[in-house]
Amino acid sequence: MSRDVLQQAITDKKMICPKCKKPVQQFDNFVDLVASVWDGAGDSGTEFAGSKVTLICGNDGCAWKERTEYWDSFIQDED
Numbered sequence: 268m269s270r271d272v273l274q275q276a277i278t279d280k281k282m283i284c285p286k287c288k289k290p291v292q293q294f295d296n297f298v299d300l301v302a303s304v305w306d307g308a309g310d311s312g313t314e315f316a317g318s319k320v321t322l323i324c325g326n327d328g329c330a331w332k333e334r335t336e337y338w339d340s341f342i343q344d345e346d
């Protein structure tokens with residue numbers, strides 16, 4: 268998952284606010300989380316890649332806002 272996916276989901280109105288069920292309007296403070304660990308012995312590597320973002324509903328009358336690493340769970344794919 269990347270910033271492009273997030274941006275696209277918001278543009279396509281697929282990022283849904285769990286409170287008012289309307290499309291989330293904006294996001295803020297996107298950061299990529301990438302951790303690499305190499306022990307120096309040449310055979311050990313651990314990587315975790317993800318991203319964290321603050322989702323902001325932005326719809327009238329809704330103050331929902333959440334900082335999450337699991338923002339993809341708010342994306343609703345239409346069938």
Ligand SMILES: [Zn+2]
Nearest residue numbers: 284287324329
């Ligand atoms: Zn909302």
